Amino acid sequence: MSNAPEVFTSQDLTGVGEIFRKLNPPARLAVFGDPIAHSASPPMHNAALRERNHQLQYVRIRVTQDELPQALRNLTSAGFLGASLTIPHKQAALSFMDQLSREAQLMGAINTVAVRDGKLFGFNTDGPGLSAAIHESFGIPLKKHRVLILGGAGGAGRAITVQCALEGSPSVIITNRNKEKGDLLSQEIQEYLDFPISSIPMTTESLGLAMKSVDLIINATPLGMKAGDPSPLPEGLLTKDHLVYDTVYSGGETALLKQARSAGARCAGGFSMLLHQGALQNALWFGETAPLETMRKVLNDLRR
Numbered sequence: 001m002s003n004a005p006e007v008f009t010s011q012d013l014t015g016v017g018e019i020f021r022k023l024n025p026p027a028r029l030a031v032f033g034d035p036i037a038h039s040a041s042p043p044m045h046n047a048a049l050r051e052r053n054h055q056l057q058y059v060r061i062r063v064t065q066d067e068l069p070q071a072l073r074n075l076t077s078a079g080f081l082g083a084s085l086t087i088p089h090k091q092a093a094l095s096f097m098d099q100l101s102r103e104a105q106l107m108g109a110i111n112t113v114a115v116r117d118g119k120l121f122g123f124n125t126d127g128p129g130l131s132a133a134i135h136e137s138f139g140i141p142l143k144k145h146r147v148l149i150l151g152g153a154g155g156a157g158r159a160i161t162v163q164c165a166l167e168g169s170p171s172v173i174i175t176n177r178n179k180e181k182g183d184l185l186s187q188e189i190q191e192y193l194d195f196p197i198s199s200i201p202m203t204t205e206s207l208g209l210a211m212k213s214v215d216l217i218i219n220a221t222p223l224g225m226k227a228g229d230p231s232p233l234p235e236g237l238l239t240k241d242h243l244v245y246d247t248v249y250s251g252g253e254t255a256l257l258k259q260a261r262s263a264g265a266r267c268a269g270g271f272s273m274l275l276h277q278g279a280l281q282n283a284l285w286f287g288e289t290a291p292l293e294t295m296r297k298v299l300n301d302l303r304r
């Protein structure tokens with residue numbers, strides 16, 4: 001990869017995207033977000049592109065909320081194959097797609113755009129990526145777990161909640177700081193998927209009760225991203241029989257993972273979800289299985 005700056009702007013996408021065509025190899029995939037400089041997606045995806053001998057590269061583009069509609073329209077004229085979307089675009093981008101996958105509709109968000117015959121197709125690989133990560137981390141598929149999702153009605157939380165419902169996990173409890181949002185999501189899922197799910201307040205008492213009837217706890221709040229963040233789960237509720245998955249993948253070991261370790265519970269952090277959602281994106285763009293181990297190695301190296 002040569003002559004690519006760390007971050008491009010959405011203005012670079014205007015016209016035929018001259019600046020991207022002149023890169024060696026040309027950029028035809030990107031991640032849109034704001035902020036975006038921290039994204040680990042370019043090294044992960046570029047390693048996969050090199051491994052498969054695709055003569056193109058994946059870049060970071062800073063796209064603000066106001067710029068999103070035009071930036072999405074410009075993907076086609078600039079000759080892009082697609083894009084990944086991250087904060088704050090996953091929900092807003094939905095209405096600019098020509099077609100959406102069923103999962104994306106239910107999850108109310110997309111993290112992947114594929115340009116096909118000049119049209120924009122929206123997908124969500126966060127839910128399936130989490131599912132693959134759970135199976136890989138604990139050796140038991142998501143559909144076998146009784147799940148508690150902390151922050152279950154946030155962006156990633158909603159994708160995970162819908163994924164559990166689609167796979168038919170035996171029971172799903174969501175808890176959300178804003179309980180009304182959790183209640184609304186649980187009603188929607190019961191209505192559209194006819195799946196039993198409950199929404200509980202994020203209090204020590206309710207969580208204490210819930211912990212007795214679940215085996216897998218998933219954190220989908222951002223607590224843990226910053227050093228010194230508290231755990232989203234009150235102390236003393238985890239036992240050695242619980243499994244804990246924290247979707248957070250930055251900021252070192254989170255307070256939740258520390259709690260799990262000291263309770264003797266098996267646990268894993270969010271790198272494997274990042275890996276699998278990325279591998280599924282790659283498969284959507286190229287119609288082939290992604291080189292998972294190459295992508296994993298890049299993420300592991302970044303972590304060190």
Ligand code: NAP
Nearest residue numbers: 151153154155156157177178220221222247248270273274
């Ligand atoms: P989001 O849409 O802003 O949702 C955040 C959720 O966390 C909401 O449910 C929110 O509750 C809750 N929350 C925020 N601050 C809280 C606090 N102090 N105490 C309790 N709950 C709190 O964010 P997102 O995009 O879903 O991201 C959430 C996390 O998922 C991030 O850590 C992100 O890194 C992670 N993630 C990981 C991957 C991966 O590949 N590993 C992929 C996607 C996301 P309210 O609804 O009440 O505001």
